[in-house]
Amino acid sequence: MYAELHCISNFTFLRGASHPEELVQRAAELGYAAIAITDECSLTGVVRAHGAAREHGIPLIVGSEFRLREGVHLVLLAPDRAAYGDLASLISRGRRRSPKGTYDLGLDDLEPYSGRCLALWRPTDDSTADLTVGRALLALFADRLWLGVTHCLDGTEPISRAAHCDIAARLGIPLMACGEVHMHVAQRKPLQDVLTAIRLNTQVESLGRRLAANAEHHLRPLARLRELYPPALLAATLAIAARCRFSLAELRYEYPGEVVPPGIGPAAHLAALVAEGATQRWPDGVPAAVAAMLERELAIIHELGYEHYFLTVHDIVAFARGRAILCQGRGSAANSAVCYCLFITEVSPTRVNLLFERFISKERNEPPDIDVDFEHERREEVIQYIYRKYGRERAALVASLTTYRLRSAVRDVGKALGLEPLLMDRLAQSLTGWDRHADLEPHLRAQLGDDPRIPWLARLASEIRGFPRHLSQHVGGFVISRGPITQLVPVENAAMPERTIIQWDKDDIEALGLLKIDVLALGMLSAIRKCLDSLRDLGSAVTRLQDIPEDDPATYDMLCRGDSVGVFQVESRAQMSMLPRLRPRCYYDLVIQVAIVRPGPIQGDMVHPYLRRREGSEPVTYPDAAIQAVLERTLGVPIFQEQVIKLAMVAAGFSGGEADQLRRAMASWGKNGNLAAFERKLIDGMSARGYGTDFAQRLFEQMKGFSGYGFPESHSASFALLVYVSAWLKCHHPAAFYCALLNSQPMGFYSPSQLVQDARRHAIEVRPVDIAHSVWDHGLEPGTNGAPALRLGLRLVRGLHRSAAIRLVQSRGERPFVDVEDLAHRAGLDRGQLAALAEADALRAFSAHRHQAHWNLFAIEARRPLLDAATGTEDQIQLPAPTRGQDLLADYRGTGLSLGPHPMALLRGHPAFRTCARQQELIALRNGRFLRIAGLVTGRQRPGTASGVIFLTLEDETGNTNVIVWKDVQERCRPALLGGRLLLVKGVLEHRHSVCHVIAGELLDHSPLLATLALKSRDFH
Amino acid sequence: MLWLCLRCTDLALATAGAADPKRPQVVAEGQRVYCPDQAAADRGVAAGMVLANARALCPELVVLPRAPVREHAILEALAHACHHLTPKVTLCPPAALLLEISGSLKLFGGLAALLTAVRDTLRLQQVQAAIGAAPTPAAAQLLSHGDADPLDYLDAHSGALTRPRAFTRRLHALPLTALDCAPELVEKLARTGLRRVGEVLQLPGSALGRRYGRDFVHYLERIRGQRPDPRTTMPLASSFSRRLEFGAAIERAEMLLFPARRLLHELSGYLCARQMHCGRLNWTLYQEHGAPLTLPLRLARPRGDLAHLLELTRLGFATLRLEGAVAALALASDELHPAQSTSGDLLSTLVPQPDPAGIQTLCDRLTARLGPAAIARLKVQNEHLPERASVALPPTASVAGAVTSPPSAPRPAWLVQPPAPISVQGGKLYWDGPLTLLRGPERIESDWWRTPARRDYYLARHGDGRRCWLYRERRTGAWFVHGLFG
Secondary structure, eight states, X not given: OOEEOOBOOTTSTTTOOSOHHHHHHHHHHTTOSEEEEOOBTOOTTHHHHHHHHHHHTOOXXXXXXXXXXXXXXXXXXXXXXXXXXHHHHHHHHHHHTSOTTOOOOXXXXXXXXXXXXXXXXXXXXXXHHHHHHHHHHHHHHGGGEEEEEOOOSOSOHHHHHHHHHHHHHHHTOOEEEOOOBOBSSGGGHHHHHHHHHHHTTSOGGGTGGGSOSSSOSBOOOHHHHHHHSOHHHHHHHHHHHHHOOOOGGGOOOOOOGGGSOTTSOHHHHHHHHHHHHHHHHOTTOOOHHHHHHHHHHHHHHHHHTOHHHHHHHHHHHHHHHHTTOOEEEESTTTTSHHHHHTTSOOOOHHHHGGGSOOSOOTTTTOOOOOEEEEETTTHHHHHHHHHHHHOTTTEEEEEEEEEOOHHHHHHHHHHHTTOOHHHHHHHHHHTTTOOOGGGXXXXXXXXXXXXXXXXXXXXXXXXXXXXXXXXEEEEEEEEEOSSOGGGTSOEEEOSSTTOEEEEEEHHHHHHTTXXXXXXXXXXXXXXXXXXXXXXXXXXXXXXXXXXXXXXXXHHHHHHHTTOOTTSSSSOSHHHHHHHHHHOOOSHHHHHHHHHHSSHHHHHTTOHHHHHHHHHTSSOOOOSSHHHHHXXXXXXXXXXXXXXXXXXXXXXXXXXXXXXXHHHHHHHHXXXXXXXXXXXXXXXXXXXXTTOOHHHHHHHHHHHHHHTTSOOOHHHHHHHHHHHHHHHHHHHHOHHHHHHHHHHTOSOSSSOHHHHHHHHHHTTOOEEOOOTTTXXXXXXXXXXXXXXXXXEOOGGGSTTOOHHHHHHHHHHHHHSOOOSHHHHHHHHTOOHHHHHHHHHTTTTTTTOSSHHHHHHHHHHHHHOOGGXXXXXXXXXXXXXXXXXXXXXXHHHHHHHSOOSSOOHHHHHTTSGGGTTOXXXXXXXXXXXXXXXXXXXXXXXXXXXTTSSSOEEEEEEETTEXXXXXXXXXXXHHTHHHHHHXXXXXEEEEEEEETTEEEEEEEEEEEOTHHHHHTTOSSOOOO | OOEEEEEESOHHHHHHOOSOTTSOEEEEETTEEEEEOHHHHHTTOOXXXXXXXXXXXXXXXXXXXOOHHHHHHHHHHHHHHXXXXXXXXXXXXXXXXXXXXXXXXXXXXXXXXXXXXXXXXHXXXXXXXXXXXXXXXXXXXXXXXXXXXXGGTBOTTTOOBOOHHHHHHHHHTSBGGGSSSOHHXXXXXXXXXXXXXXXXXXXXXXXXXXXXXXXXXXXXXXXXXXXXXXXXXXXXXXXXXXXXXXXXXXXXXXXGHHHHHHHHHHHHHHHHHHTEEEEEEEEEEEESSSOOEEEEEEEEEEEOOHHHHHHHHHHHHHTOOOSSOEEEEEEEEOOEEETTOOOOOOOOOOOOOOOOOHHHXXXXXXXXXXXXXXXXXXXXXXXXXXXXXXXXEOTTOOOOSOOOOOOSSOOOSEEEEEEEXXXXXXXXXXXXXXXXXXXEEEEEEEOTTSSOEEEEEEEEEETTSOEEEEEEETTTOOEEEEEEOO
């Protein structure tokens, strides 16, 4: 008997106080005939509402609220698919012409979009203006216009109702009832007030009448509505709702047509491309097993109608290959034989063939998922290609939704409640990594004392968590459509100029079964491509990915030693200490290596069982054949997300659909509690089938671990390939490899300084930046011992512009520079650029040392040409040469690294470090021995998976040492831990699997000694 | 010429006062520590550190924002007090003063004695400062960055530069950061490996000028005394008025004598410099609760000496009866006479002019006849709750500021405050007669964050024909009359 047709959710940012799901569910509970979600100039919340509406069995109407330039307040509803397209286009028009987060529409903008939508007009109190507006709207919407009346007990109804009836009668517009709903229940009023305060950047207390007078803007029971509105007004809502037959389920994504040439069907075209690729891949004939696989995959693709998707990805990848941009696909469909033949992946089906699940499955009802990584420095070319080819009307980035997290929630709510901003900052600090939401209130009390606002702070901060704050752009997910994309979903501006995003995020896209293509950036691909390029220059036989020999023992030997700085994915501290334990010997071992040091397997406590089984210290057993089939390739221990889901089906009796829900829940765990709903079912299902509760419990823990970081085998397989490639390059062409890594910065785990030190430990000759030899990039030069030497490039010089460096290299090519003035004049360098070169010690061709270089160039800046001849004798002044310590500090200042002695080498003679061991001596020391070690702090890490422990990386002149700092030491040595740059650690050595750690017992901060390096008088050597 | 430079080392902290002496505190500028106190420094907090890191080191840290205006006020107060020592006082913001003292040496009995007087002044003004002394102001400023004792190179009596090599050694040992020039220039000097002032001073001026500019060379010449360096002495205000805020409030009148002495010391420095005496002291004591107390003290004849003024103040304070703790003390003196001249007191009578505006006259008459509580001016406030939606102001009050429109729903002009309870008998409402509901409800829900109010308001007719404004408290169901329509 009533349908709510004017209702905003929290996707009208900082106005609506309920999630769309809550509104829909509440409307269903109250027995409403339908509910419209009409967020202001936005359709961002409707997909969520759509899901909830299906779940609760209530019709959802898609609409949007607008406040026009003229002050007109209007709600538009979409009765059918065409009207929906109008609505999405109108929203896009308003959003696209206005900065991110805002829109701009006037009455005169409505005309092209007003032919099909239904309009609810919310008049003001100014009857003269209302009459004019009413006539204009009537002209646009004719019999699709209603005058919306709201009764919210604000004391003005008797007067305003009469005025509205009068206008309606004079213009012949029918009246209808609507609630202008802002929240699903009245209890959200405090939150709504807080949102208002946040929006207006003030405190609730000072808002006065800018707050709603009461909590009536919620979904009210039908009985209550009957008291407030005449029956005719309520009945009108039903009539309007009945006209709205559109459902989001009707949206059909249509692929861009141009990927198929005219005169040929998509299936035939795909098959032809695959056949052509197969002959390139296997010039001697396609193996029979592969041919069968191709045939089967093509059949499934055809059956599900995914040809255009594969063709679109192929088109993008083909463009990249044409431009020699390295790329690599990953994801459930990417490692198929079809993708191998389309050159979307280099993971050959013959290599991994039988180990994988099928990549596309019609039972699982998952859309194919292909993410393509491109060289990070050249991804923009690919994005621009997509825009060029499909046009901005048809291609847009998927949105990514920023939501309130606990820290931001506490900070904003606290401010709105009038708590001291400085206090709030401190409190937010203390909430880093906080996950015990139940204990929030006691924690707040401990931090803030006994303030009466604390219970409100705790309650409202919990309520606002998960509320959307704004839309930003997804890392690289594109939606490309056949027609204008604004017919499908509204498009708005991203913060980045020339970027547009759709109003839906990836979950929305997935929920509606639309397809997106992820165009991602990967630094390692840039490095690999640069490395291959320089191998070509060196005349190596290896110039393409395909040229790299498989299963090279030397490469695996290197990885087993944990010698992996710079190697893709396995260079982190945790991976580096796992390598000697897991001892990878083949490609599939790398697939496991990539996936195992992740929150999923760690939280599920699956790492140690796997390692024990691999070492042979635990028998490899399977509860039964069904589980064996799932887990055989990982020795009976679930490692991958796919295995966990498959186990839920095999061992706990989940249906295909339930498994699909489980996968979605895993992806969104942390945002909502959906996953918890599966815990009981999993454990019950498994015990019913005779599996231990302990195993089931660990499996569930693992699911929680996977969530958010879902790491599937299909991604791991693609990454493992790049692990192998980068490891092979490091093993066999180290100079070219380090050079390429340095030229691709910033990327990876290590700073240029750490990479250069590692290179030198691998006996690579590294030569300094020098204006007589360096170009912009780092390069290779013939070395003294036959192997290539690495010449550092001008890109390392802090403060030197690329354009200046290019001018420098050009003018040097004409003839060498004779002095600083010649350099400054011919390369057109200003004082800043010259000083940057001097500070980087790149001017040693002209000056004995840095100090003299600066002295000389300060003189030329001010000199006028006419006075050149009058260069006085004072320029004979010899300044003191820098000490090694001073040089070292200046090296770091000028280039971020030094080729001189390590600071620890200079400080070694200081009494404080006399009894300290060096990193390279640790391996020879007894396990469990007490020792002291000192070094520069190059890393501080608190992994989410390790309980409260902090890992420090100490660098000395011989290498990096991992120091493990437990809670008690953290408390005791807090200043040294947080502020120390040069630390002395007293602790106990721990050896395992040829990896050394030091368990810290005490940290001493010796950072002030670094400053003494700058002093002339003290040089500890 | 002999110059002293007093460079304050704790100005920022001095403005802050001691909020909680047990907790370490820092003064912050933006998100960085500007100046930590000793307790914070002991915990590893250093100037320049990001606040978040400082808090990590020291979770109970008290952070106070920097107050440059108050820093300057303290510096000025010190400058006034220094007029005891010499009339030639130059302000060098942000934190230093220059005193030219060659003319004062005889009066004080030599440099050593004068330096003692300087330290006494600093102690009395509760400021910590480093002292540099030199024949040129620029060198004195430089030396205030070191810890050299002026008596190491200046004659204790005459102040003459008797040990020039010791002087040069100390000057040359100073770091470049002591130089009074832009940080960029210091950085540029450091780039060439120069670290000490001496290393710069030893280089030829032409070489330096080419690289670092003529101004820099001139500055070096001023340090050496090779170039004149006139300084502008601080001008004095035509009257004296100071206010001193206490970090912790003072509860006993006799304890007020310490800050009073500090203010009087400053006043007498001011009088000394202007060669004036004062005829009246106006003390104001700002109490934490209650109105400020004023204590005018008239002198029998104008005086300028500290002891006398202090004694008079002591007697005056003894008569005071404090209502509570005192948070600040102010001293003003506007009756100044040239020293050693006597003049009679000025008598001035201020007669208020009658207000010609009719409404004002009417209000005054009404107020005079009916009492001040009987007449008020209503001002609309931007609030939902009726009892806060308007305030009664004195009829003369200004209504300047943003004008708030009243709510569009009907509101009575007469508010019954506090609301009068209505009795309910047999389902009917009675308040000195029966009430009949006419219209409503208007629902007002507010103040959930302090005392929640959830009310339904109705328009009603009283048995005697009056129209009343009622509400029902939704939590209890109780009824109240909250207003009467005129």
